[in-house]
Amino acid sequence: MRKLAAFTLLEVxxxxxxxxxxxxxxxxxxxxxxxxxxxxxxxxxxxATFLTADKxxxxxxxxxxGIVKLADGTAKGLELETPQGLITYQFAxxxxxxxxxxxxxxxxxxxxxxPGLFFEGEPAEADGKVDQLHFExxxxxxxxxxxxxxxYSAQDLFD
Numbered sequence: 001m002r003k004l005a006a007f008t009l010l011e012v013x014x015x016x017x018x019x020x021x022x023x024x025x026x027x028x029x030x031x032x033x034x035x036x037x038x039x040x041x042x043x044x045x046x047x048a049t050f051l052t053a054d055k056x057x058x059x060x061x062x063x064x065x066g067i068v069k070l071a072d073g074t075a076k077g078l079e080l081e082t083p084q085g086l087i088t089y090q091f092a093x094x095x096x097x098x099x100x101x102x103x104x105x106x107x108x109x110x111x112x113x114x115p116g117l118f119f120e121g122e123p124a125e126a127d128g129k130v131d132q133l134h135f136e137x138x139x140x141x142x143x144x145x146x147x148x149x150x151x152y153s154a155q156d157l158f159d
Contacts, residue, residue, distance in 0.1 A: 043140065046109075050139050053096055053108040054146065060087050061133070061148045065156055069117045071126035076115045078130055091115040091135065111138050129157075 007015075061067070063082045070077035070088070077090040085101035091112045098106040115135040117124040124130045134147045 046139065049108050049110060050137070053098075053110050056098060056106075057089070057133075057146075057148050060089075061150050064150060066152075067130040067150055069124040069126060069128055069130050076117065078117060078133065113137065 060080050060082065064080040064087075065083070066081040068079045068081075070079055070090075077088060080087045080089070087101065088097075088099040090097040090099075093113070094109070094111060096108040096110045096112055098108070100106070113136040115133065117130045118132040118134075119125075119129045120131065129152075131150045131152060132148065134145060136143055136145050138144070
């Protein structure tokens with residue numbers, strides 16, 4: 001009788017045990033890397049939202065010929081008259097809306113707390129000119145106060 005070369009039951013069991021340990025470690029490492037990537041992507045999305053909203057507000061304030069506080073009693077907002085058309089901002093507690101020339105509305109998930117609209121240091125009146133906007137927002141747990149100022153020319157104030 002001829003003997004066949006084969007593994008014993010003990011050798012196969014040990015090999016299966018080692019493979020299961022390696023697979024368990026690999027799966028755990030994959031879950032950790034995957035979770036950290038998702039967290040990183042969410043953090044980057046929040047940062048990108050903040051930076052985009054900040055950039056657009058600064059750009060719109062700079063380009064605006066005139067800025068007016070909206071008379072809408074339900075939400076604080078302002079209307080900017082730019083060479084391309086009207087841009088409207090509305091501030092809510094959990095988001096910021098930007099309506100560009102009644103063509104496109106951008107919604108920024110940005111917590112807006114206590115928006116202040118001022119003209120020459122005094123609170124702006126409804127349908128009155130605005131030269132300063134400030135509000136508080138949160139980014140990664142840190143409170144940020146954002147200020148935007150419009151410097152009017154004499155001609156813009158009299159138009």
